Amino acid sequence: MNISDIRKQFPILDQEVNGSPLVYLDSAATSQKPLAVIEAIEKYYKEYNSNVHRGVHTLGTRATDGYEGAREKVRKFINAKSTEEIIFTRGTTTALNTVAASYGRANLKPGDEIVITYMEHHSNIIPWQQVAKETGATLKYISLTEDHALSLEEVKSTITSNTKIVSIMQVSNVLGTINPVKEIAEIAHANGAVMVVDGAQSTPHMKVDVQDLDCDFFAFSGHKMGGPTGIGALYGKKELLEKMEPIEFGGEMIDFVNLYESTWKELPWKFEGGTPIIAGAIGLGAAIDFLEEVGLDNIQAHEHKLAQYALDRLSQVDGITIYGPKERAGVVTFNIEDVHPHDVATVVDADGIAIRAGHHCAQPLMKYLNVSSTARASFYLYNTEEEVDKLVSSLIKTKEYFTNGF
Structure with missing residues (x-):
């Protein structure tokens, strides 16, 4: 894996920000896009822009082939059994809302x-809050260990025979914690519950096999894995999806429409x-091709x-608190004593370094x-140890500024 060659595929990285070379450490929010993705989207709009499925003309056929070909790429990428189990959505948020609104409303009482868990993104909290209010179900949280991970003992004590849905992120966007969702799925199923996995922060960074995980639903976004914004996917086991009702109605999803009732495709x-x-x-399909060529x-x-390098280097900064376990994905979230995270992000931005600050949803x-x-630095395949060093130097300067002034 030659990082220099990989970086050349991301044209946005070849620029200066505020007079310094760009150091982009915010890929947990959205990743940068390789040329292959940019060119695939450009080619669609230049050469075969058309609507899909209904048309019989040549452009329509090429667009349909591209669209459905991308679905097959997603299927293989996460190892689903069939393309029938792959639903394109606007992203993880839409996918999780679909499960909550369609499956949750119909199956909860x-x-x-x-x-x-307490570490969930708002997209995996609010839909369940709303469904709980509508159905009378109870929303429960699994507590975290001292190093901000999940223990299977706590999972077992929280999930009961009354549990119908367990929904957990595979990787925390704040802590970097990699959750044992396969083992949690076993516990959920043993209690008669379905397992929903938020894969927004795992799918771009590691191999995902939904059959091995034995999850019932799996959601992810394209824009965090080198793909365009506004596209993602929901995987669901066929037997569950077949029983669920759609939540959005109109063209494309219908079979027959009569005056007073309709049937679905x-x-x-x-x-x-x-x-x-x-x-x-189509852009997501190109992103999958790119990631598979590099190798998950x-x-x-x-x-x-x-x-690990970032943890070691950041721990040398006086007054810094780092959140999350030692073993983690490529996310390091931290605070500097007596300096607000937004001030931290503003000062390092002056050095051309992009990090995230806030509550991270x-x-x-x-x-x-x-x-x-908190402040958060998140890494992807195009980042380097030298960029971590630049971040640490900038953070030391930030601390000195707010402690002593310049």
Whole structure:
């Protein structure tokens, strides 16, 4: 894995920001896009822009082939059994809302339980809050260990025979924690519950096999894995998706429409109402091709090395608090004593370094950590140890500025 060659595929990285070479450490929010993705989208719009499925003309056929070909790439990428189990969505948020609104509303009642964790992204909290209110179900949280991970003992004590849905992120966007979702799925199934996995932060960075995980639903976004914004996917086991009702109605998803009732298309199209995200799907397919060429194992190993290097270097900065376990994905979240995270992000931005500051769409976790916000550096396949060094130097300067002034 030659990082220099990989970086050449990301034109946005070849620029200066505020007079310094760009150091982009915000890939957990959105990744940068390789040329292969940019060119695939450009080619669609230049050469065969057309709507899909309904048309019989040549452009329509080429667009349909591109769109459905991307679905097959997604299927293989996460090892689903069939393309019927792959539903294109706007991203992880839409996918999780679809499960909550369609499966949750139909299968929950008073006395039932939904189990999530304190580390969840708002997209995996609010839909379940709303469904719990509508159905009378109870929302329960799995507590974290001292190093901000999950213990299977705590999982077993929280999930009960009343639990109907367990929904957990595979990798935390704040802590970098890699959760044992395969083992949690076994516990969920033993209690008669379905397992939902938020894969937004795992799918771009490690091999995902939904059959091996034995999850019932799996959601992820394209824009965090080198793909365009506005596209993602929901995987669901066919037997569950077939029983679920669509939540968006209109063109594309219908079979027959009569004056007072209608019927739906077969899977997966009954969940894809309206003109689909054609260019986005084609771009996502190109991103998958790119990642598979690099190798997910290579990407994961590179990010693990970077995260460990960053932990070691950042721990040498006086007054810094780092959140999350030692073994983690490529995310390091921290605070500097007496310096607000937004000030940290502003000062390092002056050095051309892009990091994230705020609650990271995880306010319950911030409360759990007893902080209002944090700063976060997140890594991807194009980042280097030299960029980590630049971040550490800038953070030391930031601390000195707020402690002593210049």
